[in-house]
Amino acid sequence: MDPTSRANRTAWELAHQERVWANDQMTAEAAAGVTLVPSERALLRDILATRPLVVHPQSGNGQDDVALVDAGARMVIGVDYSGHAIHGARGRADALGAACHYLLGTVPGVPLRDGCVDLVYTGKGALIWMPDIDAWAAEMARLLRPGGHLFVHDGHPATDLWTWDLDEPRIRPDRSYFGRSFVCPDDSFPAHGAVMWQWTLGRIVTAVVTAGLEIRQLDEYAEPFWRMGDVDAAAFRGRLPNAFALLARRPTAG
């Protein structure tokens, strides 16, 4: 692991330890399934109807895992490099009796064999931790059985450009859509000096296609996948992209 990713893992361990893993509100949200938003449910409906085996790389607090099982998944395997995240997600799933299992592991390098799952579900703050987007896409493709699907619902690459001004949207003077990385602001999550990587939508799509997957759908949304502290920035009110969803499939032959 490169030194930046090592430091990021430490930042995540601290953040999960401080704020996330034992949070009762998160358990209630997981039980209610509210984190799996309607657009995700619509895109995944047919796939979840087949009772897929799901892997969730970078599963974090695991709320979506419980919701995926409630929505039809046979089992969800969460993978995260934070021991605190794994411990919290496992405790939450056990408390709710959900068919979720958790593995401590790093992406890429998920400790599962090739072609073993029907659906890879990921996102909601996942891609910004990948220093190599091509290696990420290859790992997602590796995990899928032929005919299996990759689903990503994540922050739009443009969303980090917007200020959180309440009166009108503005572009931050310290960011570029074509930038390489930036340090997580102190008023955001997980902070602790974590470094986020930037990938344009074009680079993400190209990485997925280069990994051998067929893109089925690519949607952009005004609503962020998450609002830090429920902030109601003008940039989140319908005019600008803040999230995207991508559904891709591993071809059955090849």
Ligand SMILES: C[S@@+](CC[C@H](N)C(=O)[O-])C[C@H]1O[C@@H](n2cnc3c(N)ncnc32)[C@H](O)[C@@H]1O
């Ligand atoms: C924004 S969080 C959680 C995202 C998760 N999908 C959710 O909605 O709860 C990102 C997670 O990615 C994990 N993470 C970051 N880089 C990772 C890597 N290279 N391998 C494994 N986990 C990683 C962090 O520990 C953190 O739990």
